[in-house]
């Protein structure tokens with residue numbers, strides 16, 4: 001019989017042991033936990049305690065530890081009755097704590113009874129408990145283990161929790177992906193609706209996928225149906241998108257087409273690359289993708305109406321991407337994009353079509369060419385259906401006045417046009433044509449119409465309409481006519497110019513050759529035209545040329561050509577000449593017409609012409625030769641007295657050559673000092689004294705001997721050589737005056753001739769001033785003899801020059817007075833010092849009452865203007881007598897002396913101022 005304490009926080013467990021102990025005759029005590037149990041042990045001192053381990057407050061271990069710690073009760077036997085499944089640990093701690101047995105709940109009652117019995121039996125034997133330190137250590141270890149177990153359990157729970165969290169995370173990620181795919185879709189759809197540009201739309205889609213969808217790269221490639229089955233990337237976004245350029249994709253059955261892109265195009269099914277690292281379809285871009293952390297990819301075909309025209313490719317860094325839900329959405333997105341692109345393309349095509357249509361309409365409406373559309377309906381007379389506004393502008397007909405009618409309305413009655421038949425033929429055969437017609441506006445005015453006709457066909461190929469474009473060529477025709485006129489006619493007279501003349505001459509020569517006929521070429525030059533031009537001005541000169549042109553045109557037959565070659569030169573081509581006399585008749589008629597009096601700008605005048613005739617083929621076989629020879633003949637006519645015509649003769653060429661040689665020789669003469677001055681004395685009639693001399697040029701030609709100035713001065717004037725020659729004369733005369741002065745001849749003056757051309761030279765005054773300065777000769781000793789033509793060409797300028805000469809002190813004589821066109825008014829204003837009566841009047845002074853009257857009038861006029869009168873060319877005493885009687889002041893002439901070299905002149909003056917003239921001597 002023993003006292004047994006049962007400690008358990010569960011009453012049922014206590015009751016079972018208590019019942020068993022009671023059945024075995026033991027006294028059973030009960031406690032709900034360790035603390036209560038200890039109190040009972042101390043108070044009742046049971047031999048055995050059957051104790052649960054896991055209890056509130058003080059558990060089984062603590063109970064035993066405190067039990068062993070109390071020496072009074074330390075020896076008490078303890079059995080653990082526990083459900084704790086940590087059996088190894090329990091046994092270990094139980095061992096340390098000196099727990100006798102461990103009964104594991106639920107335990108067979110028999111085992112309980114037997115165990116109680118055994119332990120009680122052992123209790124009888126001494127079984128000392130373990131030490132405190134060892135217990136502490138062991139207890140600590142047990143606690144640690146317990147903690148470890150707890151930790152392990154917690155870890156397990158944490159793992160479970162983590163797994164649960166992971167599952168939730170995955171779900172969340174999946175949800176996120178779906179959400180973002182929806183977001184991308186929503187944004188893409190919004191953009192699709194507004195899109196106007198395909199490439200921009202695709203770029204936006206790719207950007208949304210990367211920015212909103214958080215995908216790594218997104219790109220769209222278009223699949224072309226070309227020979228290489230090219231797949232061209234047209235839009236891309238994301239990190240590494242630029243790399244795409246270096247990869248070639250294709251959807252063909254080739255190395256580049258074996259990847260998911262080619263596959264998606266071919267199969268029209270989405271291709272998913274779950275693991276870029278291992279998927280064998282990923283080709284050369286695997287490394288680049290992995291290098292950027294990309295894990296998976298989806299290639300979605302863009303299909304419209306069973307045709308794949310591209311792919312949408314999406315690459316992501318997420319491993320678990322592209323689950324079924326996400327793929328479904330991305331597939332929808334690809335379909336939307338495909339549809340959007342198709343719609344956009346259709347819209348673009350439609351817009352282009354509409355724009356083209358609008359443009360065409362505008363082009364037709366705004367075309368400066370008239371456009372007419374007519375129905376190809378012969379029965380209805382091909383009526384006009386449409387005309388553009390330019391038609392009305394061009395023709396004056398409003399649309400309602402032409403629509404329903406035929407365009408032949410514009411032809412009026414002008415049916416004799418070869419192009420009308422061509423146009424008709426084109427309409428009959430339904431062919432295109434371009435013709436130029438004379439058409440008539442509503443107001444009846446003519447316009448040149450270039451009509452371009454094109455036929456339009458209906459789907460069956462039948463000509464349904466005609467479209468005609470009218471181009472008004474009137475201005476162009478006018479312009480062409482003007483150009484033709486300018487190119488072939490002289491602007492001043494409207495006569496043919498050299499171009500047209502050459503053309504006509506060529507044609508005439510060809511015809512003459514064919515018919516064994518002849519052609520006359522006549523060259524007319526107006527005599528002394530330069531004089532008229534210079535003295536009366538260019539406007540009068542132009543008038544004169546026009547008048548002569550008119551007169552020539554009036555003389556010729558139809559078929560002859562009158563041309564102006566320039567200046568005062570005219571040419572007449574007389575084709576089909578049968579007799580030389582016909583040419584002579586025409587030449588005479590022309591000269592007569594030219595010399596008929598004419599009135600130009602208030603001037604009554606008579607001009608003459610000189611004319612040369614050359615005949616084809618006799619005088620030349622080319623146009624150039626004929627013109628040249630007519631020119632030679634004309635010069636001959638001039639040389640031989642003007643106002644006449646000459647037929648060309650071969651020997652005339654020799655004369656021309658002479659002229660040429662003379663010109664060259666004259667140039668050389670200046671350089672090689674072949675010129676010299678002779679001096680013709682001027683004698684005062686009152687006392688017979690030599691008061692001066694006229695310097696007259698002479699050319700000592702090395703071969704020809706002395707050449708008369710009458711032979712070379714006109715040529716020098718023509719060629720301009722007169723200017724340097726005149727300068728030489730002034731300088732030489734001044735040097736001679738200086739020499740004479742140095743020899744003591746101080747009282748004589750020298751007059752130099754100044755030609756018209758030289759007189760108008762800018763630097764005449766400068767040349768004079770320099771010559772006087774260099775020779776130190778007083779200016780009054782130098783006289784200038786100017787001709788009427790020289791001063792009258794520009795009277796206002798003459799006045800200025802003469803005033804300057806006056807300022808210098810040089811005296812001026814008007815030479816050859818009475819032969820030109822001097823105005824008496826100018827004679828007064830010109831500040832002339834003396835007037836020279838031309839020798840042509842002096843010659844007939846005693847035989848012609850007119851010349852005598854002119855001489856008297858000149859003397860009286862000059863005297864009234866305080867001018868000295870010099871008579872030139874005095875050869876007879878009768879002339880001298882006349883001049884003396886009419887109080888002429890000075891004379892010059894062979895009666896007194898011919899022009900003589902300087903030395904002779906000096907001797908003459910030194911020999912006595914008076915010349916041995918019987919009548920003159922009587923003056924004294």
Ligand SMILES: Nc1nc2c(ncn2[C@@H]2O[C@H](COP(=O)(O)O[C@H]3[C@@H](O)[C@H](n4cnc5c(=O)[nH]c(N)nc54)O[C@@H]3COP(=O)(O)O)[C@@H](O)[C@H]2O)c(=O)[nH]1
Nearest residue numbers: 696697709710713729753754755872873874875892893894
């Ligand atoms: N611009 C220049 N013209 C000059 C110059 N030297 C001469 N001339 C001009 O050449 C023309 C011919 O001159 P020339 O042969 O010297 O004849 C002159 C006289 O010799 C000649 N004369 C003089 N007296 C008589 C005479 O009694 N009878 C007659 N038959 N002839 C005579 O007259 C000419 C002078 O004429 P003009 O000059 O009009 O006084 C001639 O036009 C010269 O002007 C020159 O340096 N520069």
